Amino acid sequence: MIRPRSLTTTLALAFAATTLAVFGLVGTFVYFALEQQVKVQDDLDIVLAARHTRRLADELTDYGDILQHQERLESQVLGNEALSLRILDSAGKTLVQHNVNPAIAALERPAAAVPANAQITERSILPLATAAGEPIRALAVDALLQNGTTATIVVMRNMHDRWVLLDRYRDKLNVAGMLGVLLAFCIGYFLVRRAMRPVREMATDAASITSDKLHTRIEMSRIPTELEPLVVSLNGMLAGLESSFQRLSQFTADLAHDMRTPLSNMRGAMEVALARPRPVEEYQATLESSLEECERLSRMIENVLFLARAEHPQFSKNMRVIDGGKELQHIGDYFEGLADDAGVHIVVCGSATLRVDVELFRRAVSNLLANAMRFTPAQGAITLSIHDAGDMIRVCVENEGAPIHPSLLERIFDRFYRADPSRGASGTAAGSAGLGLAIVRTIMDLHGGRAHAESDARSTRFILTFPVVEAPGLPARQE
Template sequence: MRARSLTTTLAFAFAATTLAVFAMVGSFVYFALERQVRVQDDLDIVLAARHTRRLAEELQNFADIRRFNERLESQVLGNEALSIGIADASGKLLLQHNLGGAAEGLTPASARVPAAARITDNAIFAATAPDGDPLRILAVDAKLGDGTVATIAIVRNMRDRWLLLDRYRDRLHLAGVAGVLLTFAIGYFLVRRALSPLREMAENAAGVTVDKLDTRIAVEGVPSELEPLIVSINGMLAGLERSFQRLSQFTADLAHDMRTPLANMRGATEVALARPRSVDEYQALLASNLEECDRLSRMIENVLFLARAEHPQFSRHMREFEVAGELHRIAEYFEGLAEEAGVHLTVSGSGHLRADVELFRRAVSNLLANAVRHTPREGAIRLVACADAAGVRVTVENEGAPIDPLLLERIFDRFYRGDPSRAGGPASGSSGLGLAIVRSIMELHDGRVHAESDARNTRFVLSFPPQ
């Protein structure tokens, strides 16, 4: 199913709104005109009835009505829609003008205005002529000079008013239809023009490909309502570019690091197969290959951990623990490795931390293993915990060669090779991912890790936010 056009939808919305407004305004004007016409016609009827009754009351008898009929009929002359009829008490017509077939039964006693009563438009009633024309009638009694009562009926044929209102209504309908069509056309044009920046955005976005991730959508000249959207899209494109660059670099570094142990195993195996070897030589080859396999396993395990840590649903088991106690346990685990390397481990400080204990141990262990590798014999490694209002800080400090200040931030990148002595080459047994894992663990805890180095010591500081 094809999606609806936003331009057409908005144009239809404008047209529907215009139609609703036209309908309300047209109805108000139509009914206001109808009421004004009726009020004016009723006023004419009332005035004609009043004048006719005043003239009739000046007459002596029914004979005078016939004698002065022209004078009485003059009250409705000049308006072809007005008619007059005067009847005696028995209903016999004494005078009629323009009444036609509507003369009979037009003056029921219940609808007459008594001779002494004031004539108002409230006494006017509606009726229908035999030919179907609508009528408005006012019947009043007039007392003659001899005491007899004559009934005067003023009749207004409303056919011309109906025709007038019908034509007016038709014109309103025509104007409404024309207005709706015009509004739709103008609205379609204006909306299409107003949405042109969106089409330009779509064209620019279509130019973003894998080879052109640095493409950005121009913000200049667009409506202010679209600026937040464009800024968000550009931010998303920048994030995608950075992620793709990291992924490309990560893939290249991973391939490079995996190629080294594979090449070592392949080379050693080819040399061993070049000629018959002794059992000791084959055992040495297998031991070397086993070391390279262990290195590959650690590398794969670390890569999988980093991939899982970046997933939003990564599971953490948070609990509160005493930091110094965990540091002592980690130091005891590394005691044998430290003695073999000829370095001394010390633990100090205190504080409580709420974190994932396993991840905390892994982060500190990675830093401690890195420190053991780069501390000279007879050197010292210090594990220090400190808790204050700013949070909990765990410092792993070791003696040894300083790190170039330009590399202090980059050493946490995956597979970064800056200082060969700290790069985690084959001899070091490191996969080159230890510090990257530490940074990922700290990000999972909303903390940060940074390194400091001077001529004597190098410090890695884990900063946990306050609880």
Template sequence: MMQRLSLTARLAAWFALITVLVFGVGGGVLYQALAKQIRAQDDFDLVLTARHLRRLAAELDSPQGIKLHESRLDSLVLGNQAFFLRMQDSSGRVLLERNPSHFAIDDLKEVKPLNRILEHDVQEWHTPDGLTMRGVATDIALADGSVVDAVVGREMSDREALLARYRNTVYLTTLCALLAAVVLGYVAVRNALRPLRDIAGSATHVTVGKLHTRLPSGNVPRELAALIDALNSMLARLELGFQRLSQFTADLAHDLRTPLGNMRGASEVALARPRSTDEYQALLVSNIEECERLSRMVENVLFLARADNPQYVTTAVDFPVRDELLRVADYFEGIAEDAGISIEVTASGQLHADVDLFRRAVSNLLANALRYTPRGDTLTLSTRETPEGMMVTVANPGTPIPSEHLGRLFDRFYRVDGSRSNSSGSTGLGLAIVRTIMELHGGSATVESDAAATQFHLHFPRQ
């Protein structure tokens, strides 16, 4: 398969084609204009000569006077070998002839009486040798009433040679312009594309270990500045994504190691010496709890992996948001009563969302709020219409979250108090799942925290 032309070669070829078209069309127009102008000037000279010949001959008394005043008449064409002249009487006898070698007028139209000689009366014919002739045929009334025929013409070979030289000049100029356009265009385009080659060279230095590398944008043309900015933004996103992936992998390994280490340590202690039945049962209960924690973690990781797939499909419907919030509150009622916490629902309106994902997001927020709500306080589930759509809020009183942590609460495996979260059985993925669910709906999740309460907001856009 033939190798494709480079962009430089393609642009140089286009420059060459444009040059050929411009010079070819321009040269052709100029050639036609010159030929037309030359022909018009020659026709004017022929007409003027024919008019003078008629005026001079009309003053003669008879055809014999033409012989007598021959020098006066042929002075009209004297000194120009391209012009020729012939005068003959009605019987065809030649009375005056100059440059007879030019004559071959078999194709000349029949001579007609002409009251006034104009440029459009000029005729064209060709000799047997292929020479082009242009001339005027007219009749002239002499003073005695006799009529003679006259032909004034011009042989056009010198004009054709002039136009041929001009045409060859146009061809040569076009060819030189073509070669110059190819060479200069290639050099110019290659120099103009140097920033692209520099970008490609800089891009080769970007590797997995050097995602912090950015393409230089100091001396690039304005047209490429936007491209470099877009590429640098892409590299920044890739770097951030890779860092998150690396952090996620490390956090996942750490969180998986904790329950596995707990089960292994407890089992090794139990096997160190004989134990009672109650002690073995307690060990099994502890291992089951750790297995459940591992199962929840694996389930959450699988959900996040599926949700990150662009082909993940949500089934959104319209439903009364209050009914679903009451259903979630009823599910957590037993846990809330054991913790001495009450749940209050103040909601209304219709929401367009995936019901199962909505329940999961609210459940994760409610479970998180129950862990940090003091005994005897009330946890609130509420909704509010906004210009963008509907906002669902889960609010709980308690110790405010430091402001430096608010921006990272929805990151995977991020915990404000790692020890407290581990002891409570948290996997560190609940809030990350909430953010992913909101992104699947085209919305967002935010958090506010002060001395009065901590509020998690779910922003659902309008349908």
């Protein structure tokens, strides 16, 4: 498997590629600008030489004067070894030539010459080439002698030296560009690596966080502004993991303790029963006691499984609109027999429209009602009420009895929580596994609502707050 390229190398290569592109564009522009400037300057030299030579030739009488004043005519191209001069008669015979090497001499006379009375400009210059491929720029002009004859002046410029100059300049640009790219890569790599140091430090800090160090957080003081949202998210994730890990550890310990109790009860009862022969009635009583403990374990396991499933993101809910008052009355009727046995009176009042999962709603209210029945004194009353508070629907289960200490009102919704530190039956009935209120809070979280408790000397109230959800086609909530 090919290892991915590091971010530092990638950014350094990006800097180098950018530098290469910039150097390439600038170098190309400078190269062609120089080439054009050299061409303009050389053409200007050719034009000036041709103008001066024609002006001198116009003052001569005939071809003989041209031969006689050869040195004067040749002086127009002296000082520049790349310039060549040829003067031809009307028949094309060479009268004067200067600095014409065999390669240039073999060139044919330009097809068109500037007329004697026409202005000489750079547009009249013709590009030629020798057999060896050397570039030549030539200008042919006619000069009218005093006797009326015409002589053709050909001024040529060998561009080979310019080729060599531009080639060397281009090579230097290439070398400078490659060195610039290499330098940009090295500097970019150094700067990016320096800039990425906080990321490496952050990775080191993250690597040091283990299951026994979940309280550790990534230091924010050395983090660049651009990485602050990422570090905040990571620290938030670590806080969530720490909280979940602590809850899981506490949950595991509580679950082990609560499962150990019924198992110990069953084992003790069986050991006593098997210690000596006993009547059938005692064996039957032992089996009934063990069956009750098995049922208690079964309920505990069922509740734990429900809580585990409810925390899954894909937990399905069958939401529909119901009449909350009628549903509370139905739940109250279901518990009427148990309430009569406990000497408790159940009162249902209020009405409001809810959008809930009916089964989950019944389970939450039933858990609260069962919990209230355990702590309501004989001849006491339990009130199930529902009302529309405008921006929320409040369902309340209120019972008479001893108040709950304010410091415990939130903790009683924790899983396996016992109000009594000794984990005795105080605060939770013997038949309870300490999961009923935890299930209520989980159900309310699934509905986007809230569960909380209030308690004073008059009564204890467990309140379920549901959000008001209105959708097209659903019955409007009652006012």
